[in-house]
Amino acid sequence: MKKVILVLTFLLGFQYTNAQLFTKEKIRNLENFDKKRWSWGYFLGFNSYDFKFDYKEHPTNDILVEKSLGFNVGLIGNLRLNDYFDLRLEPGVVFSNRNLTYPDIPEDDNFREVRSTYVHIPLLVKFSTKRINNFKPFIVGGVSTSINLSSNEKNPDDNSAGEFRMMQSTYYYEVGFGIDLYLFFFKFSPSIRGVFAINDELKRDVDHNSPYTGNIDQMSTRGIFINFTFQ
Numbered sequence: 001m002k003k004v005i006l007v008l009t010f011l012l013g014f015q016y017t018n019a020q021l022f023t024k025e026k027i028r029n030l031e032n033f034d035k036k037r038w039s040w041g042y043f044l045g046f047n048s049y050d051f052k053f054d055y056k057e058h059p060t061n062d063i064l065v066e067k068s069l070g071f072n073v074g075l076i077g078n079l080r081l082n083d084y085f086d087l088r089l090e091p092g093v094v095f096s097n098r099n100l101t102y103p104d105i106p107e108d109d110n111f112r113e114v115r116s117t118y119v120h121i122p123l124l125v126k127f128s129t130k131r132i133n134n135f136k137p138f139i140v141g142g143v144s145t146s147i148n149l150s151s152n153e154k155n156p157d158d159n160s161a162g163e164f165r166m167m168q169s170t171y172y173y174e175v176g177f178g179i180d181l182y183l184f185f186f187k188f189s190p191s192i193r194g195v196f197a198i199n200d201e202l203k204r205d206v207d208h209n210s211p212y213t214g215n216i217d218q219m220s221t222r223g224i225f226i227n228f229t230f231q
Contacts, residue, residue: 027134028133028134028182029134029182029183029184030182030183030186030187033187034080034083035080037079038078038079040075040077040231041076041078041187041229041230041231042073042075042076042229042230043072043073043074043075043076043092043227043228043230044072044073044227045071045072045225045226045227045228046069046071046072046225046226047069047070047071047072047094047096047195047223048067048070048223049070049096049116049221049222050065050067050098050221050222051065051098051100051219051221051222052219052221053216053218053219054216054217055215055216055217056215056216056217057215059104059215060103060104061104062103063100063102063103064101064102065098065100066098066100066101067098068096068097068098068099070094070095071095072092072093072094072095072225073092073093074090074091074093074120075090075092076088076089076231077089077090078126078231083130084127084128084129085125085126085128086125086126087123087124087126088122088123088124088125089121089122089123090122091119091120091121092119092120092121093117093118093119093120094116094117094118094120094146095117095118096115096116096118096223097113097115097116098113098114098116099114100113100114100164102212104211105211105212112159112212113164115150116148117148117149117150118146118147118148118149119146119147119149120144120145120146121145122142122143122144122172122174123142123143123144124140124141124142124144125140125141125142126140127139131182134181135179135180135182136180136182137177137178137179138177138178138180139175139177140174140175140177140178140193141173141174141176142174143171143172143173144172144173144174144195145169145170145172146169146170146172147168147169148167148168148169148170148201151165151166151168151203152164152165152166152203153165153166153167153168153203158203158206158210158212159205159210159212159213160205160206160207164212165202165203165205167199167200167202170197171197171198171199172195172197172221173198174193174194174196175193175194176191176192176193176194176225177191177193178190178191178192178227178229179191186230186231187230188228188229189229189231190226190227190228190229191225191226191227191229192224192225192226193225193227194222194223195221195222195223196221196222197220197221198220200218200220201219201220202216202218202219
């Protein structure tokens with residue numbers, strides 16, 4: 001499914017870019033849109049979240065992470081700094097699901113489902129090229145924080161009772177690229193962005209020798225966002 005979405009996004013961007021770069025069309029939609037100091041919008045998109053594990057001692061078998069497609073939705077506030085730079089705030093909600101399998105634990109208790117709902121708040125700097133007809137590529141990067149509403153951080157039960165726990169707050173850096181497409185009534189911007197957690201997200205079990213958390217030095221999220229922005 002992720003590959004299909006990536007291919008469709010690429011083909012849409014390529015087709016529109018080809019039309020804008022290699023035709024003699026001179027009509028510029030929303031010609032004064034980027035001259036506004038402030039602009040607003042919203043985004044819809046998909047995500048694929050993974051975990052990166054660092055171990056205290058190299059295990060016999062790595063923890064297996066099964067990823068699935070998640071969903072993003074949120075708002076955009078854009079501050080124009082100059083013709084090439086914008087400052088963006090993109091608060092949103094992210095739904096993700098990951099399944100963990102511990103190969104070194106008996107099969108009757110080696111599986112944990114990690115469902116997460118994040119309130120995600122990135123502060124990003126957007127660098128755009130010069131607009132060509134109705135097309136303008138950009139790169140974007142910045143920092144973000146999130147609150148995991150499904151973290152179980154304050155749950156007194158841990159993996160000994162079948163409960164996988166995470167820290168509620170996480171910090172990230174983000175980097176990506178996209179295309180601004182100026183349509184007749186609005187600006188449409190497909191983009192792809194990598195999201196990488198900085199801090200340790202694992203809430204450890206009470207037992208320091210727990211087979212689930214005892215050998216983990218750090219567990220951090222890494223993921224990909226595919227967003228479709230409307231302004």
